[in-house]
Amino acid sequence: MTKFGAWHGAPTVVFNDMTVTLPTDQICAIMGRPGSGRTTFMRLLNGATRPESGRVVSDMRFSAISNLGAFFHAGLTGLENIGFAARVYGLNPTALTETVLEISRFGALWEISAGALPGPRRRAMEMLVSALLPYDCYLVDNVESSDPETFQTVLEILKMRQAGMIFTAKNPRIAQEFATIGSVIADRTVYAFESVDEALDNYG
Amino acid sequence: MATARNWTSDLRIWPAVSRQLGGAVDFMLIIRALILRNVIVRHGENPLGILVEFLRPSVLCLAHYFYFTYTRRAVPGHQYAIFTLGGFSIYFAFVAAFNATFEGGRWPNGATLLAGVTRMHLRMAGVAWSFVIHIIFAFAVIVPLLLLHQDVAFPNLPLTLADFAMAVGLGFGYGLVMSSFGIMFPALVPFLKVTQWAVFITSGVYDSLVTMPRILAQYIWFNPLIHLAEFQRYAYYPGYPTYLVSLTYPLLWAIGLILTGLLMNRALCNRKFR
Numbered sequence: 001m002t003k004f005g006a007w008h009g010a011p012t013v014v015f016n017d018m019t020v021t022l023p024t025d026q027i028c029a030i031m032g033r034p035g036s037g038r039t040t041f042m043r044l045l046n047g048a049t050r051p052e053s054g055r056v057v058s059d060m061r062f063s064a065i066s067n068l069g070a071f072f073h074a075g076l077t078g079l080e081n082i083g084f085a086a087r088v089y090g091l092n093p094t095a096l097t098e099t100v101l102e103i104s105r106f107g108a109l110w111e112i113s114a115g116a117l118p119g120p121r122r123r124a125m126e127m128l129v130s131a132l133l134p135y136d137c138y139l140v141d142n143v144e145s146s147d148p149e150t151f152q153t154v155l156e157i158l159k160m161r162q163a164g165m166i167f168t169a170k171n172p173r174i175a176q177e178f179a180t181i182g183s184v185i186a187d188r189t190v191y192a193f194e195s196v197d198e199a200l201d202n203y204g
Numbered sequence: 205m206a207t208a209r210n211w212t213s214d215l216r217i218w219p220a221v222s223r224q225l226g227g228a229v230d231f232m233l234i235i236r237a238l239i240l241r242n243v244i245v246r247h248g249e250n251p252l253g254i255l256v257e258f259l260r261p262s263v264l265c266l267a268h269y270f271y272f273t274y275t276r277r278a279v280p281g282h283q284y285a286i287f288t289l290g291g292f293s294i295y296f297a298f299v300a301a302f303n304a305t306f307e308g309g310r311w312p313n314g315a316t317l318l319a320g321v322t323r324m325h326l327r328m329a330g331v332a333w334s335f336v337i338h339i340i341f342a343f344a345v346i347v348p349l350l351l352l353h354q355d356v357a358f359p360n361l362p363l364t365l366a367d368f369a370m371a372v373g374l375g376f377g378y379g380l381v382m383s384s385f386g387i388m389f390p391a392l393v394p395f396l397k398v399t400q401w402a403v404f405i406t407s408g409v410y411d412s413l414v415t416m417p418r419i420l421a422q423y424i425w426f427n428p429l430i431h432l433a434e435f436q437r438y439a440y441y442p443g444y445p446t447y448l449v450s451l452t453y454p455l456l457w458a459i460g461l462i463l464t465g466l467l468m469n470r471a472l473c474n475r476k477f478r
Contacts, residue, residue: 048317064317071314075245087237088318090229135319 001054003044007035014040015051016188024060024137025164027155029175029196031203032185038168039068041190042141045166060136066127068141074115078106078125081114089134096132103153104128124150131157140167143174151178172200234321238329241315257337261296262345265289268409278415283441285354289345290437290444291409294371297338298407298429301372302400304330305379305465306386324469327376335372339364342436359439366451367436373458374428378403380465387472408433413448421448428454 005014014037022028032038042065043049044056064071072081082100083093101110106125114122124147131138131154138158140146155178158165169175175182175196182199183192193199247253269288272279279287308327315321342364349356386393406423408430413421424430431449438444 046317046319061319063319069314069317071317073241073245073313073315075313076241080241080244080248084237084241084315085318087240088234088321090233133318 001044001051001056003037003040003049003051005037005040013188015190017053018189019054020183020190020192022166022183022190022192023164023181024058024166025162026180027158027164027178028166028181028183029143029179029199030166030168030183030185030190031170031172031175031199032168034170036185037188038185039141041185042068042139042166042168046139061134063130063133063135063138064126066130066138066140067123067143067145070114070122070126071130072114072122072126075113077113078110078117078129082110082129085129085133091134099132100129103157105149120145120147123147127151127154136163138163138165140165143167143169143178144171172203176200230320231325234325235329235332238315238321238326239333242329242333245313254337258341258344261292261338261341265292265345268292277410278412280412280414280437280445281441281443283437283444285349285356286437286440286444287412289342290440291407291433293338293342293345294367294432294436295404295407295409295429296341297334297368297371298375298378298432299400299404300334300338301331301375302379302382303375304334305376306383306397308379327379331372331376334375335368338372339368342368356440359436360442363435363439367432367439370451370454370458371429371432373462374432374454377458377461377463377465380469381461384465384468384472403427403429406430412437412445414445425449428457 001015001019002013002017003015005012030038030041040049044051045058046062046065047056048065048069071085072078073084076084079097082097086093086096104110104125106121109117109121109125114125117125123145127140127146127150138154140151143151155165167179169179179196181192181194182196182203183190184199184203185191186203191199191202193202243254247256250256252259265288269284271277272288273284277284277287305327308323308330312321312323312326315326316323343358346356346358382396382399386396406427406429408424408427411420411424413425413430413434416424425448431451431454434444434446434449435451438446
């Protein structure tokens with residue numbers, strides 16, 4: 001696929017006629033320098049943006065991208081947003097709310113309007129709710145900005161569900177700690193490797 | 205990966221129906237969820253709740269009822285209340301569906317970040333809500349009139365449902381076509397919305413085809429909304445004359461506009477994403 005974009009206001013080619021295959025049932029880290037196109041790649045997977053040429057082929061259902069954009073409506077409380085997400089996928093809102101309250105440590109914050117929550121806290125809550133929705137593969141952008149405790153909980157949930165995750169990381173150490181396979185974005189292309197160590201060797 | 209999808213099966217409602225009808229159930233669930241979300245956001249904090257939705261049309265209908273009565277407007281059978289309600293309720297349903305389609309996908313407030321929810325779902329939710337709320341209005345507004353001993357009755361249900369379905373269908377199709385033009389020519393967006401005023405003036409809310417000058421009637425007849433307005437008046441009052449109008453004409457318009465709008469929308473969707 002080929003994708004155009006903009007970096008600091010200047011038009012640029014983000015991906016140039018590249019092809020890559022990624023597994024969606026593992027924890028996959030995508031590493032790249034700032035401006036290399038990590039977020040654009042996540043947006044392409046999720047369908048939030050389309051390539052200029054080529055396409056994304058998958059029969060998997062990707063989650064909303066955690067840490068990028070807010071799927072909680074600012075005018076609703078966290079609990080009301082859980083109810084909305086549950087209804088969208090035909091889940092029982094009460095059961096989903098009980099599950100979220102059981103595994104989260106945010107307590108009364110769920111009853112506050114999402115617009116009034118501090119950004120990092122809202123993102124953590126969204127990530128947790130997202131992990132309970134019936135997706136096949138979860139997308140997390142810029143994993144370093146995630147709340148570590150919530151991220152751990154999400155990984156445990158995904159392990160239990162045998163669901164996969166694709167996350168982007170700037171820090172190779174984080175990729176090594178959590179991912180089972182790795183990819184690197186360089187020279188307007190995504191390179192997939194069989195292991196994180198191999199990806200790190202190629203991540204200059 | 206089937207395991208990941210089935211993990212929440214114990215939380216799923218209507219699992220059997222969902223398996224049988226698949227996509228149709230998913231579509232209905234999304235529309236229902238979006239409608240409920242909009243209702244909570246707009247009216248959750250308001251002590252009057254969704255009754256607020258009836259306030260504006262009620263006030264406008266009341267003001268026009270007094271205006272028509274005071275000016276002794278030429279109205280078939282001097283049925284001022286029916287004339288006002290029939291015309292305005294149809295126009296309100298049309299314009300609400302138009303606005304929901306024209307503006308509906310513009311501020312998703314995070315909804316479209318959830319997989320499976322698109323801007324078209326947001327529009328459809330707005331249109332479905334317009335249909336429901338205006339049907340309720342068309343019936344509920346009769347209650348105070350009966351209490352005031354007005355000579356009115358509840359409208360014919362099948363005709364009212366058909367009328368309102370066509371009105372929101374027209375609004376949806378017109379909204380799709382106009383929003384597509386908005387994508388093609390962004391500078392025209394403010395003017396495109398104003399076109400609804402031309403539709404309003406010729407929609408038959410102020411005049412009946414039977415009583416307006418013939419030279420005017422032969423042009424205004426082409427607005428499909430006037431056909432629906434006349435039939436809605438007939439639904440309220442079976443003696444109302446409908447020999448100049450037809451239900452087939454607005455139906456063909458609604459189908460034509462929806463198909464054109466959907467095709468334009470599909471052709472332009474790549475441009476929207478960039």
